[in-house]
Structures are given as C-alpha cells and as structure tokens.
Amino acid sequence: MKVVERLGSSHGWRLERGFLADGREVFAKSGVVSPLFTSEAAGLRWLGEVMDVPEVVEAGADRLVLSWVPTEPPTPVAAERFGRKLARMHRAGADAFGAPWPGFIAELPMDNSPAPDWPAFYASRRVLPFVRQAAALTAGDRDRVEQAAAIFPEISGPEEPPARIHGDLWSGNVLWSGGTGVLIDPAAHGGHRESDLAMLGLFGVPYLDRILGAYQEEHPLADGWRERVPLHQLHPLLVHVVLFGESYRGQLMRAVDRVLGLRR
Structure with a gap:
C-alpha cells in the first residue's frame, strides 16, 4: 500500500489512508500484534451481509485494511x-x-x-x-x-x-x-x-x-x-x-x- 496521508493514531494504532497497486483507495489500521484486527474483520463481514460497511481488503495479526469510505454531511x-x-x-x-x-x-x-x-x-x-x-x-x-x-x-x-x-x-x-x-x-x-x-x-x-x-x-x-x-x-x-x-x-x-x- 502506498500511504498518501497519515491520519494520526487511536488507542495505540496507526491510522493511514493510501492506495493499492490496482488503484483502490483504502484505510489501514496497524500496530501491535493483536487478535483485534481479525475480530473486527469478522464483525464487519457479518454485519456487511445485511448492512453498509467498508469492504475488508486484508486482515492479519498486525493490520486491518478496509475500502475507503468518502464522507458527506448527514441529512x-x-x-x-x-x-x-x-x-x-x-x-x-x-x-x-x-x-x-x-x-x-x-x-x-x-x-x-x-x-x-x-x-x-x-x-x-x-x-x-x-x-x-x-x-x-x-x-x-x-x-x-x-x-x-x-x-x-x-x-x-x-x-x-x-x-x-x-x-x-x-x-x-x-x-x-x-x-x-x-x-x-x-x-x-x-x-x-x-x-x-x-x-x-x-x-x-x-x-x-x-x-x-x-x-x-x-x-x-x-x-x-x-x-x-x-x-x-x-x-x-x-x-x-x-x-x-x-x-x-x-x-x-x-x-x-x-x-x-x-x-x-
């Protein structure tokens, strides 16, 4: 992943925006080795069967990569x-x-x-x-x-x-x-x-x-x-x-x- 923006940190994890080799824009959370990343991925996939969630691109022991969600004001x-x-x-x-x-x-x-x-x-x-x-x-x-x-x-x-x-x-x-x-x-x-x-x-x-x-x-x-x-x-x-x-x-x-x- 090519990082184009560092979004700071949260609870000790690095948060970044970047692009994959195929051009997809993604969000990445990484840091200490933890089952949290695969747990979150499992939850997103489960909720995503019936609800709008980011696509899980990659989930491993030390990182989670999701499709980027462009935001807009709520109405x-x-x-x-x-x-x-x-x-x-x-x-x-x-x-x-x-x-x-x-x-x-x-x-x-x-x-x-x-x-x-x-x-x-x-x-x-x-x-x-x-x-x-x-x-x-x-x-x-x-x-x-x-x-x-x-x-x-x-x-x-x-x-x-x-x-x-x-x-x-x-x-x-x-x-x-x-x-x-x-x-x-x-x-x-x-x-x-x-x-x-x-x-x-x-x-x-x-x-x-x-x-x-x-x-x-x-x-x-x-x-x-x-x-x-x-x-x-x-x-x-x-x-x-x-x-x-x-x-x-x-x-x-x-x-x-x-x-x-x-x-x-």
Missing part, C-alpha cells in the same frame, strides 16, 4: 434511510447471545462466549468484567453496579431473540456516505437491539429522532424501551470509566441509579 433523509437499514440489520438476527470470534471494544478484550439469555450475557460478559477493571470506582460504586446487575432479569423488558448488533454504535462509528450511514469499528455480536440504539443516543448522533422514527416504522420496539436506555448505557459508560477514569464516573453512577429505579 434527515440519510438518517431515516440509516434507521430503516439498522432495523433490518437487527432483525437479521444471530445464532446466540455472543459471537464465535473474540470480542474487543477499543483495545479492551470482551468475552463473546454464548450465554442462555440476554440478561445473563449482559451481566456476565459486558457489565461485571468492566466493574472489576474500573479503578476509578469506589467499593460502594461497585456494590451499586452489582446490585443493578442482579436485577437485569426483572427489568430488561419482553424477551427477544438475539439481534445482529454493532455493539459499539456511538456517533463516531457511523460514517455518512452515499446518502446513508456506514458502520465502522464494530464490536459485533448477537445482543439486544436496544443496546445499539441506546449507544447512538449516548454521545449525540445527528438526527437521532429521524433515525428512531424510521427504525420504529420498520421494526417497532417493545413498550418501555425509553425507560430502559440507562440499562443499555451501563456497558459503554463502564468502558469509558476503564479507559478514561474519573471523568465518566458521575455519568455512570447516575445511570446506575436510574437502572435501580426501574425495579418495581
């Missing part, structure tokens, strides 16, 4: 188109809660081994492991999060089959291109579709109301989904506490209080 029409496509992706489903590849979010490993239901998967694979890694949490904070995890079966809403989800769907992982949203940097697995939607709302994706409206028309959400948003935001907030420390502790603990308040 209400693009947001609605993205909402409908996201609903169809979720509806495509998964074989289980989990995935047959190792999980990562940023550089942090995640256990993707299957669990019998979503509350068990979410507690044991997504929430409790990060509580133990979050040095900024006090012993009292950890107790509160563990209390919340204990009631997940009571407050998670109607049972749903595993959805095909992105798993790290904050606004920066949606590129606007070709009149819709294109997904990048997935932590893809079989999960709960409300998790992707809660993550979209966490850091302010453009035209969220249009995305949700179109999604609802395509694949209506179960009653009470808005009240469950803090439940699905626990994992990404915990990840931010692990990565960035005290600055996200207050937001996490406010979400924990709201989750505990869902118990009737």
Whole structure:
C-alpha cells in the first residue's frame, strides 16, 4: 500500500489512508500484534451481509485494511434511510447471545462466549468484567453496579431473540456516505437491539429522532424501551470509566441509579 496521508493514531494504532497497486483507495489500521484486527474483520463481514460497511481488503495479526469510505454531511433523509437499514440489520438476527470470534471494544478484550439469555450475557460478559477493571470506582460504586446487575432479569423488558448488533454504535462509528450511514469499528455480536440504539443516543448522533422514527416504522420496539436506555448505557459508560477514569464516573453512577429505579 502506498500511504498518501497519515491520519494520526487511536488507542495505540496507526491510522493511514493510501492506495493499492490496482488503484483502490483504502484505510489501514496497524500496530501491535493483536487478535483485534481479525475480530473486527469478522464483525464487519457479518454485519456487511445485511448492512453498509467498508469492504475488508486484508486482515492479519498486525493490520486491518478496509475500502475507503468518502464522507458527506448527514441529512434527515440519510438518517431515516440509516434507521430503516439498522432495523433490518437487527432483525437479521444471530445464532446466540455472543459471537464465535473474540470480542474487543477499543483495545479492551470482551468475552463473546454464548450465554442462555440476554440478561445473563449482559451481566456476565459486558457489565461485571468492566466493574472489576474500573479503578476509578469506589467499593460502594461497585456494590451499586452489582446490585443493578442482579436485577437485569426483572427489568430488561419482553424477551427477544438475539439481534445482529454493532455493539459499539456511538456517533463516531457511523460514517455518512452515499446518502446513508456506514458502520465502522464494530464490536459485533448477537445482543439486544436496544443496546445499539441506546449507544447512538449516548454521545449525540445527528438526527437521532429521524433515525428512531424510521427504525420504529420498520421494526417497532417493545413498550418501555425509553425507560430502559440507562440499562443499555451501563456497558459503554463502564468502558469509558476503564479507559478514561474519573471523568465518566458521575455519568455512570447516575445511570446506575436510574437502572435501580426501574425495579418495581
């Protein structure tokens, strides 16, 4: 690959734009040897069966090369188109809660081994492991999060089959291109579709109301989904506490209080 632009770094990886010998424009992420690259590639291919994602050109132990995605400003029409496509992706489903590849979010490993239901998967694979890694949490904070995890079966809403989800769907992982949203940097697995939607709302994706409206028309959400948003935001907030420390502790603990308040 001929590098034409160095795009900086993220989580210790080099990010570059370049061209292959055949003229294709590509994006490359490289750095330390890690199963993250092949894990991300597996997730992109899986999501790409039903959703707009970059093509995986190469995936190895120390690099990932993807087709370049030219970006454009988001529009209400693009947001609605993205909402409908996201609903169809979720509806495509998964074989289980989990995935047959190792999980990562940023550089942090995640256990993707299957669990019998979503509350068990979410507690044991997504929430409790990060509580133990979050040095900024006090012993009292950890107790509160563990209390919340204990009631997940009571407050998670109607049972749903595993959805095909992105798993790290904050606004920066949606590129606007070709009149819709294109997904990048997935932590893809079989999960709960409300998790992707809660993550979209966490850091302010453009035209969220249009995305949700179109999604609802395509694949209506179960009653009470808005009240469950803090439940699905626990994992990404915990990840931010692990990565960035005290600055996200207050937001996490406010979400924990709201989750505990869902118990009737």
